[in-house]
Amino acid sequence: xxxxxxxxxxxxxxxxxxxxxxxxxxxxxxxxxxxxxxxxxxxxxxxxxxxxxxxxxxxxxxxxxxxxxxxxxxxxxxxxxxxxxxxxxxxxxxxxxxxxxxxxxxxxxxxxxxxxxxxxxxxxxxxxxxxxxxxxxxxxxxxxx
Amino acid sequence: xxxxxxxxxxxxxxxxxxxxxxxxxxxxxxxxxxxxxxxxxxxxxxxxxxxxxxxxxxxxxxxxxxxxxxxxxxxxxxxxxxxxxxxxxxxxxxxxxxxxxxxxxxxxxxxxxxxxxxxxxxxxxxxxxxxxxxxxxxxxxxxxxxxxxxxxx
Numbered sequence: 001x002x003x004x005x006x007x008x009x010x011x012x013x014x015x016x017x018x019x020x021x022x023x024x025x026x027x028x029x030x031x032x033x034x035x036x037x038x039x040x041x042x043x044x045x046x047x048x049x050x051x052x053x054x055x056x057x058x059x060x061x062x063x064x065x066x067x068x069x070x071x072x073x074x075x076x077x078x079x080x081x082x083x084x085x086x087x088x089x090x091x092x093x094x095x096x097x098x099x100x101x102x103x104x105x106x107x108x109x110x111x112x113x114x115x116x117x118x119x120x121x122x123x124x125x126x127x128x129x130x131x132x133x134x135x136x137x138x139x140x141x142x143x144x145x
Numbered sequence: 146x147x148x149x150x151x152x153x154x155x156x157x158x159x160x161x162x163x164x165x166x167x168x169x170x171x172x173x174x175x176x177x178x179x180x181x182x183x184x185x186x187x188x189x190x191x192x193x194x195x196x197x198x199x200x201x202x203x204x205x206x207x208x209x210x211x212x213x214x215x216x217x218x219x220x221x222x223x224x225x226x227x228x229x230x231x232x233x234x235x236x237x238x239x240x241x242x243x244x245x246x247x248x249x250x251x252x253x254x255x256x257x258x259x260x261x262x263x264x265x266x267x268x269x270x271x272x273x274x275x276x277x278x279x280x281x282x283x284x285x286x287x288x289x290x291x292x293x294x295x296x297x298x
Contacts, residue, residue, distance in 0.1 A: 053239065055239070055247070055249055055269070057249065057267050057269055057287065059287060060290055061251075061267050061287070061289040061290050061291065063249070063267070091201070093242075093245050093271065093273055093282065094242045094243065094244055094245050094273075095242075096242045097241050097242045097245045099271055099282070099283050101203055101205070101283065101285070120205050120209045120211070120285070121285065122203075122205060122269055122271075122283055122284070122285030124241060124247060124269075124271060126241055126242060135241060135247070136239075136241075136247050136249065136269055137269070138249070138267065138268065138269035138285040138286070138287060139285070139287060140205070140206075140207050140208075140209055140285065140286065140287040140288070141209070141287075142209040143208070143209060
């Protein structure tokens with residue numbers, strides 16, 4: 001019965017001009033919220049988009065867990081002024097995992113250090129209990145042009 | 146309720162043990178695939194290297210340069226960029242979903258030339274099981290520097 005209902009939905013949605021969001025669209029939306037939360041320093045909203053198993057590799061070699069990253073955002077040790085994608089590519093890897101890669105122009109302050117440059121990054125998103133969450137991240141600084 | 150829990154306890158322990166064993170087996174398989182990738186790279190063995198890489202590979206270097214599978218193999222087999230030794234300082238495997246395992250850590254890459262110090266990298270890699278074989282799907286590295294003060298990504 002449930003299968004029949006799902007099948008009916010699949011048939012009806014296109015007729016109504018509607019369709020289920022693709023993995024790419026879902027991850028893109030989750031990431032847009034992540035970036036916005038980061039720019040606003042909204043650690044509570046950001047927390048909902050980070051996996052408890054997060055591994056976050058910074059440019060300086062530090063690898064942070066979810067609590068450490070959120071603490072830095074919450075304490076304003078880490079603040080972002082700009083996070084503008086120059087290139088963004090989202091590739092589903094399995095039903096519940098997608099990799100996101102590309103380039104970003106970043107303006108941020110971490111303590112007394114201010115950065116203003118482009119980075120290349122690799123991120124892994126995972127669907128956990130129906131919600132896409134950032135699971136791993138690593139970036140590198142791009143040479144100035 | 147308590148009696149039921151006590152009765153189920155051995156079953157739960159057995160299930161947890163089985164899950165742990167499955168994870169251990171998974172990690173051993175991906176570790177073996179990565180060891181094979183490194184060995185093929187050091188040996189300049191194109192066929193073996195090819196077998197460890199996904200056709201969809203995106204390999205991003207610490208310089209920001211990006212390779213696909215073909216250009217990565219070509220670069221790795223070129224004599225002027227050959228590696229002499231790969232030394233993992235840390236290599237952690239984390240299953241992300243069925244058929245997907247992350248690998249991250251820190252690696253020293255030696256060129257074998259005395260005048261050139263080893264490249265010290267932090268890295269994140271994604272391995273995917275494709276047709277029964279584990280293949281490297283994505284790699285991103287960054288030059289490791291000892292952190293002095295908190296810094297942004």
